[in-house]
Amino acid sequence: MTTVCAGSTLLVRKLSRLVALGTDDIAALSELEFQSEQVANHHYLVREGDRVNRCCLLIDGYAARNKLVRNGQRQIVAFHMPGDMLDLQHSLLNRADHNVQTTTAATVGWVDVEKLKGFALAHPKIAEAFARDALIDASIFREWVLNVGRRDAKTRVAHMLCEFVARREAIGISPADPMVLPFTQEQIGDATGLTSVHVNRMLRVLTTEGAFERLNGAYKIADWQKLKRLADFDPAYLHQAA
Amino acid sequence: MTTVCAGSTLLVRKLSRLVALGTDDIAALSELEFQSEQVANHHYLVREGDRVNRCCLLIDGYAARNKLVRNGQRQIVAFHMPGDMLDLQHSLLNRADHNVQTTTAATVGWVDVEKLKGFALAHPKIAEAFARDALIDASIFREWVLNVGRRDAKTRVAHMLCEFVARREAIGISPADPMVLPFTQEQIGDATGLTSVHVNRMLRVLTTEGAFERLNGAYKIADWQKLKRLADFDPAYLHQAA
DNA sequence: CGACAGATTGACGCGCCTCAAGGTACGTGG
DNA sequence: CCACGTACCTTGAGGCGCGTCAATCTGTCG
Numbered sequence: 079m080t081t082v083c084a085g086s087t088l089l090v091r092k093l094s095r096l097v098a099l100g101t102d103d104i105a106a107l108s109e110l111e112f113q114s115e116q117v118a119n120h121h122y123l124v125r126e127g128d129r130v131n132r133c134c135l136l137i138d139g140y141a142a143r144n145k146l147v148r149n150g151q152r153q154i155v156a157f158h159m160p161g162d163m164l165d166l167q168h169s170l171l172n173r174a175d176h177n178v179q180t181t182t183a184a185t186v187g188w189v190d191v192e193k194l195k196g197f198a199l200a201h202p203k204i205a206e207a208f209a210r211d212a213l214i215d216a217s218i219f220r221e222w223v224l225n226v227g228r229r230d231a232k233t234r235v236a237h238m239l240c241e242f243v244a245r246r247e248a249i250g251i252s253p254a255d256p257m258v259l260p261f262t263q264e265q266i267g268d269a270t271g272l273t274s275v276h277v278n279r280m281l282r283v284l285t286t287e288g289a290f291e292r293l294n295g296a297y298k299i300a301d302w303q304k305l306k307r308l309a310d311f312d313p314a315y316l317h318q319a320a
Numbered sequence: 321m322t323t324v325c326a327g328s329t330l331l332v333r334k335l336s337r338l339v340a341l342g343t344d345d346i347a348a349l350s351e352l353e354f355q356s357e358q359v360a361n362h363h364y365l366v367r368e369g370d371r372v373n374r375c376c377l378l379i380d381g382y383a384a385r386n387k388l389v390r391n392g393q394r395q396i397v398a399f400h401m402p403g404d405m406l407d408l409q410h411s412l413l414n415r416a417d418h419n420v421q422t423t424t425a426a427t428v429g430w431v432d433v434e435k436l437k438g439f440a441l442a443h444p445k446i447a448e449a450f451a452r453d454a455l456i457d458a459s460i461f462r463e464w465v466l467n468v469g470r471r472d473a474k475t476r477v478a479h480m481l482c483e484f485v486a487r488r489e490a491i492g493i494s495p496a497d498p499m500v501l502p503f504t505q506e507q508i509g510d511a512t513g514l515t516s517v518h519v520n521r522m523l524r525v526l527t528t529e530g531a532f533e534r535l536n537g538a539y540k541i542a543d544w545q546k547l548k549r550l551a552d553f554d555p556a557y558l559h560q561a562a
Numbered sequence: 563c564g565a566c567a568g569a570t571t572g573a574c575g576c577g578c579c580t581c582a583a584g585g586t587a588c589g590t591g592g
Numbered sequence: 593c594c595a596c597g598t599a600c601c602t603t604g605a606g607g608c609g610c611g612t613c614a615a616t617c618t619g620t621c622g
Contacts (some may be wrong), residue, residue: 219461227513271469
């Protein structure tokens with residue numbers, strides 16, 4: 079549960095997509111020690127109201143951020159995949175304003191926030207990478223406001239799938255590969271402001287229209303161009319190309 | 321149009337709410353020169369696709385960020401008020417992924433982005449303030465995803481009004497003061513994912529329920545506690561208390 | 563085999579949208 | 593001073609997209 083692990087490799091790879099790291103930056107990052115932990119599905123990595131003093135790198139598995147309204151309905155506001163740092167978000171704020179929960183079994187690596195801050199102070203390139211990462215997250219949040227506020231159900235679901243596929247591609251997984259979605263239909267509903275029932279119907283429509291296929295538990299993008307078109311998807315907001 | 325102005329006072333006041341600035345930080349900020357410009361309502365301060373190399377301080381008036389879907393529908397993803405820095409958001413990214421547009425006539429002050437970056441490098445406290453500001457913006461985006469995704473129309477409109485009032489309070493304007501809303505009902509609709517027609521009806525409902533009053537063009541919060549309750553509003557996400 | 567999470571499907575209703583017709587306030591030019 | 597345009601607000605009637613409720617099915621893990 080608390081073995082030191084090679085999360086730093088993953089982190090270097092991620093930050094390298096954001097800025098051009100110097101060899102000294104990379105050397106420094108390699109020194110970073112992550113306390114590795116295996117957690118079950120639905121495990122809370124951060125809870126609303128927590129004081130955050132350590133930071134979590136998602137090494138394997140998937141996670142989602144969510145907030146609740148008074149009557150208990152849930153809204154997922156972001157999802158995360160291997161390589162994502164989950165709590166830079168909160169490190170400078172007093173208390174977590176939302177929950178972060180795994181959506182599959184997962185492996186995470188913990189680092190002390192103060193240690194990361196020290197790195198940022200000593201290495202401007204690393205600080206810039208952290209800042210860009212936070213700004214890209216913010217850009218994604220804006221797209222989600224648009225998605226939930228102004229697109230119809232079919233487009234919304236398709237858009238969320240497109241973002242998932244595009245971000246997977248950035249970490250090296252081809253859109254054409256079959257995939258097991260790390261979300262239930264209810265979670266897709268929580269992310270798109272719909273009910274699981276309606277998500278189910280929209281997935282059926284997207285399937286009959288030939289945008290993607292379903293084989294027992296797994297899904298496969300049947301026509302990536304068509305799905306993007308149906309989704310009104312423009313990846314510019316992901317700021318992936320450096 | 322390009323007179324140097326005292327925007328730095330406003331900026332010092334804003335950053336002081338985010339971190340404890342040292343006297344040297346304040347002295348340095350006072351040196352900052354803003355090119356002041358008066359702009360009309362509906363003026364674009366940033367356009368989607370722009371390369372951003374200068375940064376805009378909103379000195380007087382109001383502005384909103386918006387994105388468009390393919391069929392031309394608009395979604396406002398954030399609004400801004402005097403004292404807000406509008407483009408720290410974009411300064412580290414290649415291209416603007418959304419528009420920023422005034423919603424009233426306004427006065428803004430421009431600074432060079434590189435100059436600001438220099439400040440951040442030389443003054444860790446200022447860098448931290450910028451970072452916290454960006455993280456708070458992100459927190460507000462998350463709340464908007466929740467608002468648009470999971471609350472009904474009346475609650476949504478009330479919530480947006482609450483955020484407006486709470487943020488005004490942070491810059492020194494009492495919730496009890498009558499106010500002329502710097503948004504049209506159509507803009508409130510664009511911010512909440514509703515049509516202007518339905519916003520109109522919801523405002524009527526909130527009025528008949530006694531949450532607020534309307535006197536000719538101006539509005540007044542009649543019952544701040546009641547409005548917050550109707551809105552499911554918890555200001556924690558604004559991270560205003562340091 | 564039983565228990566349980568998740569997917570699927572149908573019937574029905576409501577919240578919000580659409581379309582359309584004024585109304586009001588204000589600025590602008592004759 | 594009035595005529596007119598423009599931007600915004602207001603109100604009503606009707607319709608549709610998505611939610612609600614509920615039953616059934618499937619796969620998986622003990």
